[in-house]
Amino acid sequence: MAQTTKGSTIVVTGAAGALGEGVVRSLVARGHRVAAVARASSEARLRALEAELGDACVGFSADVASIDDWTALLRDLTSRLGTPTGAALVAGGWTGGFPLHEAQGDASYRTLLAQNLDTVRTSLHALLPGMVAERRGSIVVVGARPSLRPELGAGMADYTATKAAVVALAQAAAAEVLPHHVRINAILPTTIDTPSNRQAMPGADVTTWVSIPSLAGVVAFLLSDEARDISGAAIPVYGRA
Numbered sequence: 741m742a743q744t745t746k747g748s749t750i751v752v753t754g755a756a757g758a759l760g761e762g763v764v765r766s767l768v769a770r771g772h773r774v775a776a777v778a779r780a781s782s783e784a785r786l787r788a789l790e791a792e793l794g795d796a797c798v799g800f801s802a803d804v805a806s807i808d809d810w811t812a813l814l815r816d817l818t819s820r821l822g823t824p825t826g827a828a829l830v831a832g833g834w835t836g837g838f839p840l841h842e843a844q845g846d847a848s849y850r851t852l853l854a855q856n857l858d859t860v861r862t863s864l865h866a867l868l869p870g871m872v873a874e875r876r877g878s879i880v881v882v883g884a885r886p887s888l889r890p891e892l893g894a895g896m897a898d899y900t901a902t903k904a905a906v907v908a909l910a911q912a913a914a915a916e917v918l919p920h921h922v923r924i925n926a927i928l929p930t931t932i933d934t935p936s937n938r939q940a941m942p943g944a945d946v947t948t949w950v951s952i953p954s955l956a957g958v959v960a961f962l963l964s965d966e967a968r969d970i971s972g973a974a975i976p977v978y979g980r981a
Contacts (some may be wrong), residue, residue: 837896
């Protein structure tokens, strides 16, 4: 089954974030063309990535929770880079944790739903028809360790629920599109070593965290033809946690 061979066009959402940038760099280093997608508020970061990586990276501004934005995005990027055969759906968020019984209203929960589940569902809905028609493609979504072990998400039940839903959605969709030679997998990282996480947790042992180059490498592998027999998987990437 044809997948994302060298020179393929791959979409990366959340490309202006720490992990997104790492995935973009990893894919470009492997010879792919990357459509780096982020919100309009991050356009300066996209332009910086383009300047750093040259013609292999093209930035696009879009709200990936909007199907209208996706329609315009796919039309634009296809005309410039060709039909995408892979996607890393990195866009997401975390608003901090608290026990459910201490929650003040549902604003934080609604935000997490929009940032985590809605972005992935809308992105899959936009990308899968083209991949199914082409009978090739690979997509990676980002869950979290508590996605499969919810008890580890105590103190952040809302976040855990949205990330568990992301993995369930990906695995159900993977079963739907596998007969059409399209693969979908999830990665399940623990704490990722990013500047914002270091600032938020100054006393933590960062040697146990997951490095961005390591995690980006897992994403690149899952998108590659070397992983052609892997679909519907939830891959633990736990570092030393």
